[in-house]
Amino acid sequence: MIDIISAITVNVLTALYQPFLFAVLTAYLFMYWYLFIVDNSRDPKNLKDSVLIWLRYFKASSKFRRLFFLAFYFTLILFKTLLNRNMWMNPLSNVIGQWSLYIIDNATGESRLTTECVENTMLFIPFCMLLLWWRDIKCDIIRTIYVGIKYVFLFSLSIEFTQLFFRLGTFQLSDLFYNTLGGLIGALLYWLFYRLNKYIDLK
Incomplete structure (x- = not known):
């Protein structure tokens, strides 16, 4: 059990810290595009002015901050699932995928975590x-x-088909299932935090 927890912790932290600066920069540039191009009512005079306006909106707007954090985490997922993948000769070589914590090494016949x-x-x-x-x-x-579940499933499905089309990894039903399971757990946790926050506000 300790080995499993240790392996999960190391792999998750690695997936987060490796593209961290890249994700921050990408999220910043996305929000810059959102603020000054999509919502073009702002007219910065120079680069310094645009940065100050960006920081002002980040501080004042909850919606702006939420979208920034979503864009940041969205980039982390894309880096792990698409951008940091090697090409595969046959992306349909393992459609069923991996459903357990142990796999059998075909070369040695031993189980591997x-x-x-x-x-x-x-x-x-x-x-x-x-x-x-x-x-x-x-x-x-x-x-x-x-x-x-709906949005996580559709997002996960788009990732799997992108992997299939560009041969970046393999299309796996297990990935689709476990990603959607994560969406289910995330939705439950979000609802619990929402109810808890609402209960605190009423007191």
Whole structure:
């Protein structure tokens, strides 16, 4: 059990810290584009002025901050699932995927620990929570779970088909299942935090 927890912790932290600066920069540039191009009512005089306006909106707007954190985590997921992948000759070589914590090494016949299923689940828990937080979902638990599962499933499905089309990894049903499971857990946690926050506000 200790080996499993240790392997999961190392792999998850590695997935987060490796692209951290890249994700921050990408999220910043996305929000810069969002602020000054999509919402073009702002007219910065120079680069310094644009940075100050960006920081002012980050400090003042909760919606702006939520979208920034979502874009940041979205980039982390893309880096792990697409941008940091090697080319595969046959992306359909293992469609069923890996469903357990141990796999059999064909060369030696020995079982080997793999935490991919747990990592996939954990990866999409924060993503679902950030997505629901950004959309400011305030509804009953069934609706919250439905929205969370729907968006995580569609996002995960798009990742799998992108991997298939560009041969970046393999298309796996297990990935789709565990990613969606992470969305389910994330939606439940989001709803619990929402109810807790609402209860505290009423007191």
